[in-house]
Amino acid sequence: MSSFPVAIGREHHAFRKWSIDRGVQINGIEAGVMPGQGMGIYATRDIEENEVVLQVPLSAMLTIDSMPKDFVAKFAADAPVQGIMAAYLMIASEKYSQSTSAPGDDDLGEIENEYDIRPWLDVLPSKQDIKRSLPLVWPDKFKKWIQIDMNDSAVNQHEETGNSDSSRANKRRKVSGGADYGDVLLTPCLSGLWNTLPNAAKGPSYDRSKHQHILSRQENRLLRTWDFVSAALPDADWDTFLYYWLIINTRCFYYDGSMAGEGDPRSQGKSLDDNDSIAMMPFADYFNHTNKPGCKAQFDGQQYTFLTTKKHVKGEEIFVSYGQHPNDFLWAEYGFFLDENDSDTLYLDDIILNDLTSADLEELQGWQYLGNYQLFAGEVCYRTEMAACLKHMPRDDWRAYVYGESTQSVDDEKTARIIKEWICKYLEECEAALKALASQDSNDDPSQTDDNVDYREALCVKRWRQIRDLCKRTLDAYIQ
Incomplete structure (x- = not known):
């Protein structure tokens, strides 16, 4: 690790070993930290173009198909995959915090001891990191009409009152259309609001691009998912669920279950929700994004392979691309935006x-x-x-x-x-x-x-x- 200015902690070394034990193949790369930046993937030696630097087998991924069937069965057939996965991580983290042994089968279903995911959970960004970077959970002075607060116990419909109503109205207090929004600090693409224009829709309705009114779209998707999760798990904690929903949102990869021959229709492109085709991949989620990546990812149904597309010198960060997105989209979905972005719109x-x-x-x-x-x-x-x-x-x-x-x-x-x-x-x-x-x-x-x-x-x-x-x-x- 001497190549990196800042050494990673013990928990990251444990996670690396845990990943390798589950079939992840790491070649010439390591996770590391640069001053002023988060975790990333760096070359531990000079790497040539077209070298395989990482392979993650299907058996090591967390998908709708790899989660215990009896746990998935708790949810409605059209429940969003991201919500089920977030609930899985939520309950797993709660079980692990209560016991040093693997969780039982009361909530998670039968889980083999070798799929103890504690080392993975230990290296995820903290709740504080999430709150700091993602506008969806910023204070009200930034959001105006979006009222999701990770520290606001009022959003948890189960607290004290015992109210099991999963209505999203319990978690959203929108400003009425005629209200004074005050200063709008976030961009129009994020907030849908302006300081210099009327904040009321004009003309016929139409299907806006996914890159407009991003936060309201994100909020609606989150609250719709919570409706499903709270119905399946009445004692679910909103704050913890929100954290893991955002973790998955910022770290997941595309997953096509039909290529893997897996069974859940939502993983096979048969869902109306584009966000259902997702997987969490250990170690690969350290990769950072750029529009001009030096590495590409390929899934063949059995494993994800990460192949370099250019040479890298020892100590250089290796990037992948999350897709060609404008900066406002990157900011809302991942908590960062690029200094130089050819796709900015x-x-x-x-x-x-x-x-x-x-x-x-x-x-x-x-x-x-x-x-x-x-x-x-x-x-x-x-x-x-x-x-x-x-x-x-x-x-x-x-x-x-x-x-x-x-x-x-x-x-x-x-x-x-x-x-x-x-x-x-x-x-x-x-x-x-x-x-x-x-x-x-x-x-x-x-x-x-x-x-x-x-x-x-x-x-x-x-x-x-x-x-x-x-x-x-x-x-x-x-x-x-």
Whole structure:
């Protein structure tokens, strides 16, 4: 471990041995810590391209198919896999904290002693780490309408009252539509709220991209899952369940049970929930993400293989890719975002919908051009350009343009000017949010340490500055 600036703890060495005992093959890599960063995977020697550095067999993974059948049977057939897995870890951790032996079969079902997962649980990020990085569980001043608090006993519907009602209303106290939201500190993609625009939906409804209103989507998924878990396990503790749900959300891998010949329909792509095709993999969950990874993961039905795609020198961190995602999505799902992200995207939907007439919106919907207006570094998407054209073109000419029959009345300068106005509106929001963050009192939430509050505010400032730079680069491209 001398290659790494900071040595890992004893529990990580125990977990490494535990993983190897279960068939995980580790070749030329090790888990380590860099100053100012979390755990990661590093090369212990020079590694060539196309080297297998890690293999995780199916038998070592935690999946819906590997959990005890009698435990899974406690849940409804359409219960989300992530919730069942979180409940499994929750009960396992409670059993392990009460006994030095493997858990019995009262809650978890029959578990062979060799599948004692205590070493794995011992190396997971702490509850404090989760609270610090994931906006979903931040204090109310950041979230506004999302009221999930890991320290709020009021969200646990079973506490003292004995109320077994699993209604998600017990855990959510949304701000009414006409309320004053105050300063909005998180980005619109995360919160769905603005400082400089009306926070009310306008025009026809449509299916927003999964990269918009991310936290409300995440909250709905979490609370729906809790409904299933609390119904199956009436004594389940909300705080502990929330922690393990977030752990799985940040550390799981894609798993296709049909490739493995396993039985649960939810692992075979037959579920309506895309999040059901997941697995937890020991040691592999140390890998960090980049958009330009040096390692790729492959699943053949029997094992996951991690193969390098470039050379690495001794001591260099080896990254994988979690997928090509914008920074706001990474932030909400994993608790971090990248300094440089070629996939970073902003959505102009709220700005554009507020700028168009009701007739314009109905026209766009009729032609399937309503919504999902994206801004990248230096350009906007074709849908945005079509919306801008509609704003200045006669309706019949615009329809002919959509058909590809005519470019009459198409005016690139007018289109560019409209798009620039929309980008400038986003820049106004950047400045408003940064001003609001600068005026925050770090001591206005006595339940939080100054370090945590400052860290969260610093993350918000960093992200808003990224957005400002992204807007300015795109604006410059339209000015030239």
